[in-house]
Amino acid sequence: MSEHGKDAAKASKTVEAESRAQGLGIGWTVFSYMIAGMIAYGAIGWLIGRVVHVSLLFPIGMLAGIAISTGYVIYHYGRPGSVERNDR
């Protein structure tokens, strides 16, 4: 392989490794958002539900948390070019 070909292959491997690391990071961050939203608003719903004696607020809080997380993930990562902008 020529020197130029070797450089091109090395550059392609670097890009591949970078996108793999980025994908892993974003994938697990998105997963963490989903879990965090569910726990945070589930807990808030549970607390309010205990005070007002409406136990249904706990599952409603969890669902609201998932909805908030989903919306935020779409806002943060879902738009075209957002991955490059939010590249960690």
Next chain:
Amino acid sequence: MIGSVRAVAAVPLAETSGGCHLGNGCGFPAPGLQNFDFKPIFTVGSFDFTKPEFIAILCALGVIAFFGIAFRKPKRIPGVMQSLGEMAILQVRDQILRPSLGRRGDAYLPFLVSLFFYIFVCNLMELIPFFQFPSMSRIGFVWPLVFMVYFLYLYLGFKTQGGWGYFKNMIPSGVPWPILIILVPVEVLRFFVVQPFTLGVRLFANMFAGHLLLTIFMLATWYLMTWSYALLFSAGSALMVLFVFLLELLVDLLQAFIFTTLTATYIASSLDPAGH
């Protein structure tokens, strides 16, 4: 209760199944939590030294010895051990560190190399005869690694961005304040609790499930080994042992890779607030 579990544990496979075969009248000795609990090798006061601890220490010594021998007398034209050591370090640098941190992250190379190889060797121990147990399938061995990573990226974040700046950068900019109030609990919980939790639980759960799968098929092979049609199923189970063995080889490497890559990503997010 713990005593009775311990009494069952840490005995060879054939004894765990109690010489139990299909048709003997005894049921299948299903593996469970008892396979992760061991009789102490020795006891000092209330401290029990068990097989997983022995394996964890052995792995640490193995990794130290390997790199110690490889780079004891580094030469311009490297020998076999030095070449292997260099290849190992360069793989971690080019596949894990540089893609996340770039050249500025080279200072963290020793930490990431140690982390990767320690986890990898600990995981590999589930496939090596006599040891046959991955220390990381006991969550107590995972948390110290997670806490090391957690406190490192918190420290780096506070150091490079300052206390207030670190919290401020955690929250996305350009978002209207009513939405910010909604987002703050999610973001704080994700960053301080869920992120380190998933980092640890993923490694633990994969090793736990892998060890359990291997044990199930090993025991089933033994249990079904009778002079009857069950011998066919025993052969099938033995094939599954081979398949799971190869799968676990991949999982061992992959879990070490994911843990170290995410560590590099978290360090990068602490050093570079622009990512938030």
